[in-house]
Amino acid sequence: MSILKPDFIKPVGIGAVIFAALAFLPSLVDSYYMSLAISIVSFAVLATAWSMFSGPTRYISLATVVFFGIGAYTVAVLGEVLPFPLVLVCAGLAGTVIALLVGFSTLRLAGVYFVIFTFGLTELVRQVVSWYEVNVTREMGRYVFLDITQNDIYWQLLALFAVLLLTGFILGRSRLGFALRIIGEDETVAKHCGIDVTRVKVALFVLSALFMTLTGAIMAPRWTYIDPVIAFNPMLSFQVVIMALLGGPRRLLGPLLGVVPLTLLFEILTANFPNHFSILLGCVFLVIVYLLPSGVVGLYEKYSAPKKRVLATEQNAKPGGNAA
Amino acid sequence: MTNEILLSISGLQKAFGGLIAVNQMQFDVHEGEILGLLGPNGSGKTTVMNLISGALQANEGKIVISGKDITNLPAHKISHSGIARTFQLVRVLPDLDCVENIEAGLAYRTKPLWGDAAHAAALELLERIGLAKQAHTPAGDLTYIDQKRLELGRALALQPKLLLLDEWLAGLNPSELQDGIALVRKLKNEGLTIIMVEHVMDAIRSLCDRCVVMNAGAKIADGTPDEVLSDPEVVRAYLGDSHA
Numbered sequence: 295m296s297i298l299k300p301d302f303i304k305p306v307g308i309g310a311v312i313f314a315a316l317a318f319l320p321s322l323v324d325s326y327y328m329s330l331a332i333s334i335v336s337f338a339v340l341a342t343a344w345s346m347f348s349g350p351t352r353y354i355s356l357a358t359v360v361f362f363g364i365g366a367y368t369v370a371v372l373g374e375v376l377p378f379p380l381v382l383v384c385a386g387l388a389g390t391v392i393a394l395l396v397g398f399s400t401l402r403l404a405g406v407y408f409v410i411f412t413f414g415l416t417e418l419v420r421q422v423v424s425w426y427e428v429n430v431t432r433e434m435g436r437y438v439f440l441d442i443t444q445n446d447i448y449w450q451l452l453a454l455f456a457v458l459l460l461t462g463f464i465l466g467r468s469r470l471g472f473a474l475r476i477i478g479e480d481e482t483v484a485k486h487c488g489i490d491v492t493r494v495k496v497a498l499f500v501l502s503a504l505f506m507t508l509t510g511a512i513m514a515p516r517w518t519y520i521d522p523v524i525a526f527n528p529m530l531s532f533q534v535v536i537m538a539l540l541g542g543p544r545r546l547l548g549p550l551l552g553v554v555p556l557t558l559l560f561e562i563l564t565a566n567f568p569n570h571f572s573i574l575l576g577c578v579f580l581v582i583v584y585l586l587p588s589g590v591v592g593l594y595e596k597y598s599a600p601k602k603r604v605l606a607t608e609q610n611a612k613p614g615g616n617a618a
Numbered sequence: 619m620t621n622e623i624l625l626s627i628s629g630l631q632k633a634f635g636g637l638i639a640v641n642q643m644q645f646d647v648h649e650g651e652i653l654g655l656l657g658p659n660g661s662g663k664t665t666v667m668n669l670i671s672g673a674l675q676a677n678e679g680k681i682v683i684s685g686k687d688i689t690n691l692p693a694h695k696i697s698h699s700g701i702a703r704t705f706q707l708v709r710v711l712p713d714l715d716c717v718e719n720i721e722a723g724l725a726y727r728t729k730p731l732w733g734d735a736a737h738a739a740a741l742e743l744l745e746r747i748g749l750a751k752q753a754h755t756p757a758g759d760l761t762y763i764d765q766k767r768l769e770l771g772r773a774l775a776l777q778p779k780l781l782l783l784d785e786w787l788a789g790l791n792p793s794e795l796q797d798g799i800a801l802v803r804k805l806k807n808e809g810l811t812i813i814m815v816e817h818v819m820d821a822i823r824s825l826c827d828r829c830v831v832m833n834a835g836a837k838i839a840d841g842t843p844d845e846v847l848s849d850p851e852v853v854r855a856y857l858g859d860s861h862a
Contacts, residue, residue, distance in 0.1 A: 469725050469732055476722050479711035485693035486671060486703055488726035488776065 305463065313456045320445040328444050332516070334557045335451040336509055339458055340530075341538040341549035343505035346462055347498045349543035350471075350478040356531040357396065357412035360419050361389045361503045363525035365510025367423065370436040370520050378440065382511050389507025390500055397496035413528065420526035427522065435521035442515040450512045458505050462546045474498055529572075532579070533560070540582045542591025551590040621649040624811050625670070625780055630679030632665055639665045641835035643679070647780065652802070652812045654822045654843065657832035658856055663815040664706055666832070667784050670813070671703045672696035683780065698728050702778035704769045706785050706815075712758030716749055717741065719757050719768050723775025740775070747771045747801070763794045770801070781805070783814040787821050799824060819847075831855070 320328055340358055348355055368385035376384070400411050427434050465471040473494045476484045485491050514520065533556070541552030556578070563574050586593060623646045630643040640662045647653050655663045668674040670681055672693035681689045688696050702723075711719050720740035724731040731739050744750050747767045752760060757768055766786060773781060787798045799821050806812065806825070816822050822829065822843055829846045831839040833855040839846040846852055 469730070472718075472721070472725060475714070476711060479713055480709055482673065482705075483709050483711060483722070483772075486673070486697055487722050487772070488694050488697040488728075490692075490694050 302467075306460065309456070309459060309463075313452060316452055317449060320448060325444060328448060330557070330561060332444065332448050332451060332513075333561070334554060335448065335455055336513055337534065337537055337553045337557050338550055339451060339455050339509045340506055340534045341541065341553050342455070342458055342462065342546070343502045343509075344534050345538045345541075345543035345549045346458075346465070346505075347474075347495075347502040348538070349545075349548075350474040351495060351498070352478055353401075353495075354409045354535065355412045355499075356409060356528070356535065357415050357503075358506055358534045359526055359528055359530040360396075360412075360416050361393065361506035362510035362513075362530060363419065363423075363522075364389050364392060365507035365512075366514040366517075366520055366525045367510075368507075369440075369511045369514035370438050370525075373438055373440050373514070378442065382508060385507050385511035386504055389503050393500040393503035394496065396503075397499040398492070401492060401495045401499060413531075416526055416528050416531065420522045423526070424522045435519060437519055438514050438517060440515045444516070447512060447516055451509070454505065454508055454512065459546065461501070466546060470494065470497065529575075533575070536575075536579050536582060540586060540589055542589030544588075545591045548589060548591040621651065623647070624649045624684060625813075626680075626682045627666075627670070628680050630666070630669060630681065631677045632662075632669055632674060633677055638835050640669065640676075643832070643835075643837055645830045645837065645840060647811060647813060649811055650806070650809055651827040652806055652814060652825050654826035654829040655813055655815045655832065656817075656822065656829050656846070656852075657838075661832040661855075662835040663832055664784055665835075667703065667782050667813070667815060670696075671701055671782055694726075697726075697776060700777075700779035701782065702773035702776040702780075703782035704766070704773055704784060704786050706788075708762070708765045708769050710757035710760070710765045710768050710772075713756060715754045715756050716744055716760070716768055716771075717753050720744060720771050720775050723772040727776045729777075743771050743775055747774075763790055763797075766790075766798070767801075774805075779811060781810055781812045783812060783816075785815055785817065787814075787816060787818050795821070822847075 319331060323331075340362065344355065344358055347353065365385045365388075368388050369381055372381045372384055396412075396415065400408060403411055424434070473484065473489045476487065476489065477491055477494060481491055510525070517524065537552040537556045538549040539552065540556060541550060542548030559578070560571075560575075563571050567574060588595075625647040627646070628644050630640055631638070632640040643662075643666060645653075655666060657663050665674065669676050672688070672691055672695070675690045679689065680687065683699055683701065686699055688699050688701075691699075711722060714722070717737065717740045720743050721731075721736045724736045724739055741750070741753060744753055747770060749760075749764060749767055749771065752764065757765060760768060770783075770786065783802070786802075787795060790798055795818065802812065802814070802821075802825055814821075814826070816826075826843050828841065829839070829843050830837055831846050831849070831852050833851075838851045838855060839849045841849075
């Protein structure tokens, strides 16, 4: 595959210009909007990373916060011991190892069993970390005092998002990405075409988990105090799934279309209805699954594409909607 | 047949719980021949195909292709050793278009093709199976016979030594059937070795060099189509004692 084709250079060039422009945001807006921008970019990384694996395979993972929390905890433990870039490397390694273990042990599970396992995994990891803190270190909760400003966090997240989009873009044109799409269509056919299905799924699961872990690590200094309940809050996993499904998990930029409106909505909900946040979130989830089973992207394809393609999209929408 | 043995199966056994689906199966397939695998419904034909292609693991026995033992290897490795298959219930990749469906077969074989080379090879193969016009139609929108053609195309894209056709001709109308038979014959003339599970007698008589007949998981006859179809044991398996 030749990297230097115009159809590769053009989108990457446009992306680079947009990201360079976004890097100047801190000098334009005040800290409230910066905090909002950090939320949006962090969710954008999480939802895009989630979709990289779950979009084509249709495996709904609720383990996002497991990796996010591992990243955050690595920073809490090592943040004052090692220089920050090295801490990020350690977080990445920890996330990769856990993702490999989880991948090889669970990706043979299909459908709802996988969903439930990943949900249970969050609880398991949280309990193990709590147990360790209570019985070994004898202190629940840690403080993260690092010399990292809000703007630093924003730039790091922005860089991470740029790397993620570039990775996703290259992946979409690679044999590995095509293998993942075939697996999503029909795993049995994929095997008989010569694809080592388990290895492909694990590779993508690990890659996606790596980005989630780094997001957690980058976000950790923002909290100053973390404990297992904060770091491994399962709500985050659900939020990421909703955003990705609203946007459309089967296109690289699809999740972004869900992240922006929903982050703004969450912001409004937490500001105005702090006590009813969960129930309103649940309603939003229902509305999305019923009205937009293939996301904003699906809606766009439905009204812009020729008739034949529409038929196919509607047929696909069903398994996606059911899985949710 | 004087040709060399391509595939050799011996002592093959597969049980699902207490049910023995395949019982001590033993047969050889020679290079360049079409072997028909026959038998009443539930006699274990598809299970044998699944064991050869690695979709199922055998309890006992040995499967050897070109001298290489492939018993119980994972399906993707068996595909790399030169065996391709179609499915009893047709399986295309519905959201992908025809070119991509063929590329799925090209991109992960032993000598993979990717990018422009794969695209060109896929178009050429679509031409060969008569789907050139539908190159960019999603496979899910094709008619039944075209989906079957496409599935065959994907199997051929793997450049197999041995092709397993599981009731590939079933469910076709009479004119489609003639097309299908002609296509399989063309593949044979190109030197491909084929095992076909089939119920369509016209196809069996006109295509198969040799037939193996199964009943209740075991082999009951092995010979030319005429020989096995007049074998009293075979007639009894299909029609019951009073006709034998």
